[in-house]
Amino acid sequence: MSSADNGTLLRAGGVMHRYGDLTAVNDVSLNVRRGEVFGLLGPNGAGKSTLIGILCGMFAPTAGSVHLGDVPVTPGARSAKQRIGVVPQDIALYEKLSGRQNLRFFGRVYGLGGRRLRERVEAVLDVVGLSDRGNDRAETYSGGMQRRLNLAAGLLHEPELLILDEPTVGVDPQSRNHIFDSVERLNQDKGVTIVYTTHYMEEAERLCDRVGIIDHGKIVALDTPRALIESLGGGVIQIGIDPGQAEQVTEILAALESVQAAGPGPDERLLNIEAESARHALVDVMQAMNAAALEVETVRILEPNLESVFLRYTGRSLRD
Amino acid sequence: MRATLAFTIKEFQVLVRDPGGLFVLFLMPVMFMVVFSLALGGLFEEGAARGSARALEVPVAIGGAGEVAEQVVEQLDATQGLAMVREQNGQPLTAEKVAQLVADGEYPVGVVFPEGLTALLEDPRILRGEQVQPLEVAVIVDPATTAQVTGPLEGALSAVLQQVVGRRLGEAGAALWFEQVAVGLPAEVRERLAALMQQGGQGGGALPVTTRRQVPPGVEREQFPDQFQQNAAGYTVMGVFFIATVMIESIFVERRSGAMRRLRAAPVGRAPILISKLVPFYVVNLIQIAIMFAIARLAFGLDLGFVPALIVVSAALALVATGLGIALAGVARSETQGTGLAVIVVLTTSALGGVMVPRFIMPEAMQQIGNITPQAWAIQGYQDVLVRGQGLGGVWLEAGVLLIFAAVFTALGIWRFRFD
Ligand SMILES: Nc1ncnc2c1ncn2[C@@H]1O[C@H](COP(=O)(O)OP(=O)(O)O)[C@@H](O)[C@H]1O
Numbered sequence: 001m002s003s004a005d006n007g008t009l010l011r012a013g014g015v016m017h018r019y020g021d022l023t024a025v026n027d028v029s030l031n032v033r034r035g036e037v038f039g040l041l042g043p044n045g046a047g048k049s050t051l052i053g054i055l056c057g058m059f060a061p062t063a064g065s066v067h068l069g070d071v072p073v074t075p076g077a078r079s080a081k082q083r084i085g086v087v088p089q090d091i092a093l094y095e096k097l098s099g100r101q102n103l104r105f106f107g108r109v110y111g112l113g114g115r116r117l118r119e120r121v122e123a124v125l126d127v128v129g130l131s132d133r134g135n136d137r138a139e140t141y142s143g144g145m146q147r148r149l150n151l152a153a154g155l156l157h158e159p160e161l162l163i164l165d166e167p168t169v170g171v172d173p174q175s176r177n178h179i180f181d182s183v184e185r186l187n188q189d190k191g192v193t194i195v196y197t198t199h200y201m202e203e204a205e206r207l208c209d210r211v212g213i214i215d216h217g218k219i220v221a222l223d224t225p226r227a228l229i230e231s232l233g234g235g236v237i238q239i240g241i242d243p244g245q246a247e248q249v250t251e252i253l254a255a256l257e258s259v260q261a262a263g264p265g266p267d268e269r270l271l272n273i274e275a276e277s278a279r280h281a282l283v284d285v286m287q288a289m290n291a292a293a294l295e296v297e298t299v300r301i302l303e304p305n306l307e308s309v310f311l312r313y314t315g316r317s318l319r320d
Numbered sequence: 321m322r323a324t325l326a327f328t329i330k331e332f333q334v335l336v337r338d339p340g341g342l343f344v345l346f347l348m349p350v351m352f353m354v355v356f357s358l359a360l361g362g363l364f365e366e367g368a369a370r371g372s373a374r375a376l377e378v379p380v381a382i383g384g385a386g387e388v389a390e391q392v393v394e395q396l397d398a399t400q401g402l403a404m405v406r407e408q409n410g411q412p413l414t415a416e417k418v419a420q421l422v423a424d425g426e427y428p429v430g431v432v433f434p435e436g437l438t439a440l441l442e443d444p445r446i447l448r449g450e451q452v453q454p455l456e457v458a459v460i461v462d463p464a465t466t467a468q469v470t471g472p473l474e475g476a477l478s479a480v481l482q483q484v485v486g487r488r489l490g491e492a493g494a495a496l497w498f499e500q501v502a503v504g505l506p507a508e509v510r511e512r513l514a515a516l517m518q519q520g521g522q523g524g525g526a527l528p529v530t531t532r533r534q535v536p537p538g539v540e541r542e543q544f545p546d547q548f549q550q551n552a553a554g555y556t557v558m559g560v561f562f563i564a565t566v567m568i569e570s571i572f573v574e575r576r577s578g579a580m581r582r583l584r585a586a587p588v589g590r591a592p593i594l595i596s597k598l599v600p601f602y603v604v605n606l607i608q609i610a611i612m613f614a615i616a617r618l619a620f621g622l623d624l625g626f627v628p629a630l631i632v633v634s635a636a637l638a639l640v641a642t643g644l645g646i647a648l649a650g651v652a653r654s655e656t657q658g659t660g661l662a663v664i665v666v667l668t669t670s671a672l673g674g675v676m677v678p679r680f681i682m683p684e685a686m687q688q689i690g691n692i693t694p695q696a697w698a699i700q701g702y703q704d705v706l707v708r709g710q711g712l713g714g715v716w717l718e719a720g721v722l723l724i725f726a727a728v729f730t731a732l733g734i735w736r737f738r739f740d
């Protein structure tokens with residue numbers, strides 16, 4: 001998906017963020033490589049927006065640090081911020097102003113002026129396909145068009161790192177495809193490094209070179225989508241059990257021929273069972289449990305996709 | 321610098337695109353000014369009408385003013401609603417006595433004729449068309465009285481003076497004319513005499529007698545605003561301060577907006593944002609003031625006096641208003657709290673500062689308290705120009721005090737300003 005330059009562009013080390021008693025980001029360390037599309041996949045409330053806010057210097061973390069190349073990213077670090085583009089999750093526009101007025105404003109804020117500003121405004125309007133609506137007030141745009149303008153505003157100053165926070169939430173399919181195309185083109189044609197958060201696994205699978213799975217403020221897994229999915233093996237069955245019987249159940253199931261491995265799941269009530277073929281193994285598992293008079297409270301077969309990877313690590317669905 | 325410009329342009333664009341709030345800001349003080357001026361104008365006439373039922377008693381000192389003064393007083397006495405009081409306890413009133421009576425509050429207004437009034441009108445220099453030092457008929461006014469009470473007297477007095485003095489001059493001119501005609505004067509002198517006669521006949525032109533309002537000796541203040549001067553200055557000052565509500569709204573809307581999140585990630589400090597929350601509103605205030613005075617001038621014929629002095633006061637006043645806005649925005653926890661606070665603060669200080677009711681009729685203690693409001697200083701500054709006809713020298717003190725208010729408020733606002 002991208003060039004093979006693997007130098008690290010953005011580095012976060014031991015980042016923590018607390019809102020009062022709530023720990024929204026919990027000891028996150030990650031490296032974003034130059035030229036890649038890095039995904040952050042997690043459900044609502046996982047801490048994605050908070051982490052992103054810290055990555056782009058909107059606010060300082062409670063602990064830890066972020067570097068862009070060798071430069072620390074902090075709220076006061078103007079030169080670092082100048083190299084980063086942000087597309088916030090909420091529409092970050094002035095509704096009363098036209099699309100062009102919005103873009104001219106944000107362009108000036110990033111130091112553009114004169115002819116260059118005019119050229120960039122027209123260029124980004126073209127990228128997001130809004131050239132013909134540029135003089136209308138932003139409040140007259142559809143939700144999808146507002147999202148596209150929101151994206152355009154982050155591109156004006158040609159940042160080398162673009163951070164997008166759930167850019168497709170509440171967007172019609174046409175606008176969504178437009179946003180995907182824009183992101184892919186920016187990455188492939190312009191070499192822009194991208195951090196992309198989402199709670200849609202399809203987006204992470206389609207767009208991202210590497211994905212960090214985030215839940216309760218922690219990165220629970222981080223790899224390429226393929227490697228994450230392959231880590232599920234042929235298939236994973238997740239069963240709910242009585243925690244007191246975990247050891248006994250693990251022993252019985254591990255002994256089954258169709259089961260490759262059985263081990264603790266994301267919490268004590270869940271057990272992950274890996275098998276060559278999840279469907280075959282399920283029959284054996286249920287028989288064995290029945291024979292031993294052990295209760296099975298829930299059963300899930302995890303399909304080979306990121307949704308399953310998330311379930312495997314968190315025991316919860318992305319779409320809760 | 322570019323960012324500051326960007327923010328300021330953006331702020332203007334937002335203001336222009338959403339003029340609803342500003343419209344109220346412009347309309348409200350205009351409405352106050354118009355409604356109250358018309359309401360007081362009504363009172364003015366009503367007061368005169370009421371006078372027919374109960375005449376206004378006016379002590380008058382004739383002294384050595386002579387026959388002309390006697391005639392004027394006679395005519396005033398014959399005027400409906402006026403009763404001239406010439407003596408007390410059988411003694412003719414003196415100038416000192418009239419001042420005393422007014423100062424003691426026994427009468428709201430008195431008249432003192434100048435010594436030698438009749439003699440002046442017979443001065444041959446006048447008949448030759450030469451300049452003479454005009455004499456003043458003093459209208460002694462109790463500062464606690466409003467224009468509604470003294471107005472009818474002042475109107476009648478100047479009308480009667482014009483008539484009596486004018487006729488005198490006309491007669492004198494005619495006498496001179498006939499006396500001199502036999503001798504045959506040069507055409508130039510004849511023309512001047514003819515003009516003099518005409519002037520006397522019409523009762524127009526510059527008379528060698530003027531009236532002047534004054535307070536009894538020992539009582540402060542000299543000139544009093546009429547209702548237009550009072551309302552134009554007062555409601556302009558009050559209206560300017562309502563910019564605070566618009567500023568607070570703008571600042572809180574900005575803080576709440578998604579755009580703020582993007583701006584926090586942008587390479588800008590808070591100075592450009594802060595400046596953009598001051599400059600456009602300052603300009604709005606100046607426009608607002610210009611509209612108010614333009615309406616007062618065009619609709620009510622208010623004499624604006626020395627305009628640069630008005631501008632100096634206005635420039636300082638607008639700084640106080642934007643300073644108050646940013647300070648209240650910094651202090652308030654929410655938008656609703658902020659705008660509510662602004663309305664209370666503005667109305668209270670406006671009342672204390674003499675917007676609705678002139679301060680000179682307030683009790684002494686209230687006048688003292690009023691001195692700590694910027695409105696009092698601004699109104700005084702405006703009235704120095706509008707009422708007392710002063711120039712730049714007359715307003716520097718008020719402008720200076722306003723600048724101190726502005727500095728304190730703005731410093732508080734900058735210190736407390738948050739954009740998250
Ligand atoms: N400003 C804030 N004050 C207090 N709690 C917050 C604030 N912003 C977010 N949170 C909480 O922090 C957690 C992470 O939120 P967020 O970073 O927005 O997650 P995500 O973007 O993944 O949905 C959530 O529990 C959320 O309620």
Ligand SMILES: [Mg+2]
Nearest residue numbers: 048049089166
């Ligand atoms: Mg979020």
